[in-house]
Amino acid sequence: MIVVPRRLSGMCLAAALASVPLAPLTVAAATGDATEAAPTTDAVALDLSPVVVTGSRVGHSSFNLPISINVVNAEQMQTGQPMVNASESLVRVPGIVAPNTSRFSSDQLISSRGFGARSGFGIRGIRLYADGVPQTMPDGQGQLSTFSLSSAERMEVMRGPFSALYGNSPGGVIQIFTRDGRGAPRATASAYGGSFGTWRADLQVEGEAAAMGYLIDASRYESEGYRDHNAVRRDQVNSKLTWQLSEQTRATLVLSGLDQPYNQDPQGLTRSQLETDRHQIQSDAIKYNTGGNKSQTQGGLNLEHRLTSDDALQAVVWTGIRQTMTRGSTAFNAAAVIKGSGGIGYIDRDFSGTDVRWSHETLTSTGPLTLTLGLTYETMKDVRTGYENNFGAQGVLRRDEDNLAASSGQYLQAEWDLGKNWTLSGGVRRSQISYENRDRYIASSATTTNPDDSGTASYENTSPVLGLVYHLNPAVNLYANAGKGFDTPAFIELAYKPNGASGLNFALQPSTSVNYEAGVKALVGHHTRINLALFQISTDKEIVVDTSVAGRTVYTNAGKTGRSGLELSIDSDLGNNVRASLAYSLLDARFEESFRSSSTTISSGNQIAGTPRTTLYGELAWKHPVTGFSTAIEARHSDKVYVDDQNSDAAVAYTLVNWRGGFEQHLRGVQFSEFLRIENLMDQNYVGGVLVNSTTPFAPAPGRNYLLGVSARVAF
Numbered sequence: 001m002i003v004v005p006r007r008l009s010g011m012c013l014a015a016a017l018a019s020v021p022l023a024p025l026t027v028a029a030a031t032g033d034a035t036e037a038a039p040t041t042d043a044v045a046l047d048l049s050p051v052v053v054t055g056s057r058v059g060h061s062s063f064n065l066p067i068s069i070n071v072v073n074a075e076q077m078q079t080g081q082p083m084v085n086a087s088e089s090l091v092r093v094p095g096i097v098a099p100n101t102s103r104f105s106s107d108q109l110i111s112s113r114g115f116g117a118r119s120g121f122g123i124r125g126i127r128l129y130a131d132g133v134p135q136t137m138p139d140g141q142g143q144l145s146t147f148s149l150s151s152a153e154r155m156e157v158m159r160g161p162f163s164a165l166y167g168n169s170p171g172g173v174i175q176i177f178t179r180d181g182r183g184a185p186r187a188t189a190s191a192y193g194g195s196f197g198t199w200r201a202d203l204q205v206e207g208e209a210a211a212m213g214y215l216i217d218a219s220r221y222e223s224e225g226y227r228d229h230n231a232v233r234r235d236q237v238n239s240k241l242t243w244q245l246s247e248q249t250r251a252t253l254v255l256s257g258l259d260q261p262y263n264q265d266p267q268g269l270t271r272s273q274l275e276t277d278r279h280q281i282q283s284d285a286i287k288y289n290t291g292g293n294k295s296q297t298q299g300g301l302n303l304e305h306r307l308t309s310d311d312a313l314q315a316v317v318w319t320g321i322r323q324t325m326t327r328g329s330t331a332f333n334a335a336a337v338i339k340g341s342g343g344i345g346y347i348d349r350d351f352s353g354t355d356v357r358w359s360h361e362t363l364t365s366t367g368p369l370t371l372t373l374g375l376t377y378e379t380m381k382d383v384r385t386g387y388e389n390n391f392g393a394q395g396v397l398r399r400d401e402d403n404l405a406a407s408s409g410q411y412l413q414a415e416w417d418l419g420k421n422w423t424l425s426g427g428v429r430r431s432q433i434s435y436e437n438r439d440r441y442i443a444s445s446a447t448t449t450n451p452d453d454s455g456t457a458s459y460e461n462t463s464p465v466l467g468l469v470y471h472l473n474p475a476v477n478l479y480a481n482a483g484k485g486f487d488t489p490a491f492i493e494l495a496y497k498p499n500g501a502s503g504l505n506f507a508l509q510p511s512t513s514v515n516y517e518a519g520v521k522a523l524v525g526h527h528t529r530i531n532l533a534l535f536q537i538s539t540d541k542e543i544v545v546d547t548s549v550a551g552r553t554v555y556t557n558a559g560k561t562g563r564s565g566l567e568l569s570i571d572s573d574l575g576n577n578v579r580a581s582l583a584y585s586l587l588d589a590r591f592e593e594s595f596r597s598s599s600t601t602i603s604s605g606n607q608i609a610g611t612p613r614t615t616l617y618g619e620l621a622w623k624h625p626v627t628g629f630s631t632a633i634e635a636r637h638s639d640k641v642y643v644d645d646q647n648s649d650a651a652v653a654y655t656l657v658n659w660r661g662g663f664e665q666h667l668r669g670v671q672f673s674e675f676l677r678i679e680n681l682m683d684q685n686y687v688g689g690v691l692v693n694s695t696t697p698f699a700p701a702p703g704r705n706y707l708l709g710v711s712a713r714v715a716f
Contacts, residue, residue, distance in 0.1 A: 046571065047073070048523050048527075048528075049529070050062055052071060055067045055158050055162045055173075057359075057374070057413060063477060063521050064423065065479075066480065067158055067479075068095065068160045068519065069156060069158040070092075070093045070157045070569060071157075072092065072155040073153075074153055074154065077155065078149065078152075079630070079660075079675075080662055082200070083150045083202075083219075084200065085145075086098070086108060086110070086147050086174070086176075087108050087110065089149070090110065091583075091617050092617050092619065094567035094585045094615075095113050096111070096157060097117070097611070097615060099688055099690070100689060100701045101688055101699035101701075102230065103266070104234070104260065104263040105263045106121050106122070107122045108144040108145065110123050111610065112159050112171035113159055113171055113172070113535065113537065113563055113565065114171075114563050114587055114608055114611040115171030117692060118609070118610060118692050118693075121141075122141050122142055122492075123143065124141065125140070126169055127163060127167060127169035128143075128175075129174070129175040130146060130148075130176050130256070131177060131240065131254040131300065132175075132355075133300035134318070134378065135147070136167075136169070137378075137380045137405065138405040138406060138433060139405045139488065139491050140169070140487065140488050140489075143296075144174075145234070146256060148217055148236060148238035148256065150217055151178050151215060151238050151240075152176050153177045155176045155177070156174070156175045156177075158173045159567070160535065161465045161481055161482060161484070161515035161517065162465050162467065164429060164484065164486070164515075165411050165463065167407065167409055168431065168461075168487050170537075170539070178254065180213050180242050181207055181208055183208055184715050184716065185206075185208075185209075186205075186713060186715040187203070187204065187714055188713040189201075189711065189713075190709060190710065192708060193707070193708060194705060194707035194708060195705035196705065197224035198221075198223040198707070200219060200222075201219065203219075204216065207716075211243055211244045211245075212242065213241070215239060216237070216238075219235070219237075220233070220235050220236075221234045221236075225266070226279075226701070226705075227266040228266060228281050230266045232263045233260065233261055233262055233263075234259070235259040235260075236256075236259075237256060237257045238255075238256045241254075248307075249304070249306075250304045251303050252301070252302040252304075253300070254299065254300045254301075256296075256299075257295075258295060259295045261293050264289075265290040265292075267285050267290060267696055268282075268697050268699050269696055269698045269699075270695070270696050270697075270698070273698075274700060284329035287391055288327060288392055289327055289392035290327050291327055292325045292326040293324070293325050298318060298319065300316060300318035300319075301318075302314070310360055311358065313357075313358050313359075316355045317352075319350075320351050321348075322347070322349040323347065324349075325346050327343060327344050328343045328345070328389065329389070330343035330389060343388060344388070344389045344394050345384070345387075346384070346386075347382050347383070348383040352378070353377055353379065355375075356375050357374030359371065366416070366418050367419060368417050369414065370414065372412070373411075374411045376408065376409045377406075377407070378406070378408075379406045380406075384403055386399030400440040401437055401441060402437070403437055404435070404436040405435050405491065406434050407431065407433045407434075410430045414426055421471045422468065422470055422471070423468070424466075426465060426466040426467065427465055429463045430462050431462075431486075432459075432460050433460075434456065434457070435491070435504075436455075437455050438454055439452050439454045439503075451503075453502050453503030453504065456506075457494075459510050461486040465482070466481065467479060467481035467482075468480055468481070475523040476522045477521045478519075479520075480516075481518075482514075482515065482516050483514075485512070486510050487510055487513070489505075489510065489555065493505075495553075496552045496553065498554050498556070505555065508556065510541065511539050511543050511557070513538065513539045514537070515536075517536075527572055527573040528570065529569075529572070530569070531568070531569045531570075532566070534565075535564065535566075537562065537564070538560065538561075538562055538592075539560065541559075542558045542560075542591075542608075543555055543556075543557060544556060544645060544693075545597070545645070548693055558591060558593070559595050560592040561592055561608060563589045563608075564588050565587040565588055565589075566584075566586045567583075567584070568582070568585075569582065569583045569584075570582040577623040579621045579622075580618075580619065581619045581621075582616075582619075583615075583616070585614065585616075586613065587612070587613060587614075588613065589608040590604075590605055591603070591604055592604055597645060597646075600646060606646065608645070609641075609642045609643060609645050609690070609692045610642070610643075612640065614637070614639040615637065615638050615639065616636070616637040617635070617637075618635045618636075619632055619633070620632065627663070628664035629661070629662070629663055630661065632659070633657065633658070633659055634658040637656075639653050641687075641690050643692065643697035644693045644697065645693065651686075651687035651698060652687070654684055656680055656686070657680075657681045658680070658681060659678050659681055660676065660678075661675065662674055662675030669715060670714045671713040671714075672710070674711075675708075677708075678706045683703045686700075687700055687701065688701030
């Protein structure tokens with residue numbers, strides 16, 4: 001039975017849908033192909049039921065799947081948008097919290113139904129993919145900075161238990177897909193500039209020659225940042241080549257590169273600092289030159305082959321390298337050698353993997369049955385070193401080790417039509433994950449002692465999921481699903497043992513979750529799509545912060561936690577080229593058992609830090625095709641967010657209003673466009689995000705700011 005918070009007055013919407021006059025609607029199967037060029041201001045029909053692959057691993061209408069999944073299309077990601085962080089677009093997806101901490105040093109933070117809110121660096125609890133290549137490593141840590149938004153066709157965002165079929169990802173799966181190059185050769189150049197010394201330039205070349213499609217997208221982004229010591233530069237390249245080798249075989253090669261040569265970190269603020277001067281930075285940020293750099297290069301090859309009319313084989317292989325350097329503000333010589341790993345850290349990573357799956361379609365007495373059987377294997381090796389931060393300069397070696405992780409999985413999925421009105425979906429995944437630490441920082445003398453902290457750990461899990469859809473009529477689907485998932489600790493969470501002991505914290509255990517969801521998907525007339533989901537999640541051994549002192553964050557396992565809530569999304573074409581979108585979330589995420597964190601007791605009933613109870617996003621957009629003018633108003637609301645598990649303080653609730661507008665012209669085969677974007681139109685002072693369980697938890701966001709951009713596209 002699903003138990004939801006008492007304030008779920010929106011539940012009445014599900015009952016109300018039955019009384020709404022729903023016009024029958026035939027949903028044509030979409031090809032999923034990208035449009036030939038970048039989005040324009042021409043009127044385009046609202047896609048009420050986009051085809052997605054996330055969840056089922058084969059193309060299906062999102063309307064007919066028993067899962068919560070939203071698609072963010074290219075126009076929503078690119079028209080009048082900065083195209084720097086995926087958070088720009090993810091705010092329109094219910095259940096997703098994408099805070100704006102304005103700190104590129106820690107990468108974009110994302111949480112889904114409360115999973116990932118604890119992360120101090122990168123993405124946790126959510127699996128990330130770019131063109132089928134995982135951006136999440138075998139230990140469960142991922143980065144969104146590798147997503148190329150300017151050349152994307154769509155982004156699929158799935159929540160709920162079916163994410164367990166992708167591995168250790170209780171919060172969901174986010175996949176981005178680059179559009180195919182097709183049609184006549186063309187080039188697009190664009191640039192914008194704005195507040196805080198921010199600018200971005202982009203060049204894209206794409207087209208089709210013989211049986212090969214190509215797209216190359218290169219960009220540079222720079223900003224001095226909203227606060228001092230907050231500058232960043234990011235260079236990015238994304239390319240995609242597609243070959244139709246035969247009528248039965250298709251190959252796709254994706255190559256991408258990211259170089260972020262500097263990303264300064266102003267760090268968070270205390271409550272007192274926030275109220276005194278929200279623009280200030282920590283004095284240690286200058287003293288120790290906090291920040292760092294990162295780079296990543298990766299490639300992936302996807303082969304799809306139709307064996308017979310009923311059987312298909314797909315194989316994806318990938319490899320890549322990633323280097324990061326971080327400078328923290330751990331005080332020089334603040335701790336004994338045995339306790340510290342230094343304030344300057346380097347990670348040199350190699351990663352690779354493969355995913356092979358076979359799909360079979362057959363016709364049974366009740367309807368079609370689709371089976372998918374897959375095998376996946378991933379490896380990662382981090383060469384990790386740490387040095388004392390001698391006031392910004394590299395000091396004495398404090399850590400030297402190899403962190404190795406390997407993940408293998410076997411999964412089976414099925415979809416079966418049980419007569420005219422019922423569709424059954426399900427699957428099971430068996431996962432094995434192993435960790436190894438090879439320690440080279442070993443010392444024993446009268447003044448220095450550091451033992452050999454080499455060690456291993458391994459985890460295994462079986463995750464079953466089951467979903468059912470009832471096709472009430474051609475325009476209304478009711479669904480329910482249930483499943484089990486798990487979340488292993490990442491190496492960054494294993495890095496330190498409690499009480500200052502040396503070595504990795506292999507005593508930390510994975511968390512396990514039981515997830516239930518029910519919902520309704522409705523097409524109102526020919527112009528409106530409504531998705532409503534209710535969910536309840538029970539998690540055991542939730543991974544939480546134990547202590548965070550002098551740059552050492554130690555994690556521990558809490559007892560039981562619970563998450564329940566509601567997600568609602570509405571997209572509507574109101575006519576006269578007016579579009580409206582709404583995304584609403586209500587989340588009750590709490591500790592159900594008391595536990596000890598450091599020397600403090602976290603009481604049962606406390607809200608999980610970093611999880612706003614309610615979020616709301618609304619957008620109203622209008623286009624005038626005759627003049628090429630378009631405009632939109634965006635509104636976003638977030639409830640208060642507790643900064644720690646004690647619920648001792650919180651970032652207050654806020655409401656933001658953004659505006660964008662632009663023009664488009666066609667002149668002698670060249671398409672020109674211009675846009676102006678103003679964010680935080682009412683110049684609100686607000687905290688964009690919190691650094692969970694930190695002594696300086698508040699990350700203030702910018703006041704009113706603007707971007708002004710132009711682009712030109714020419715076909716050859």
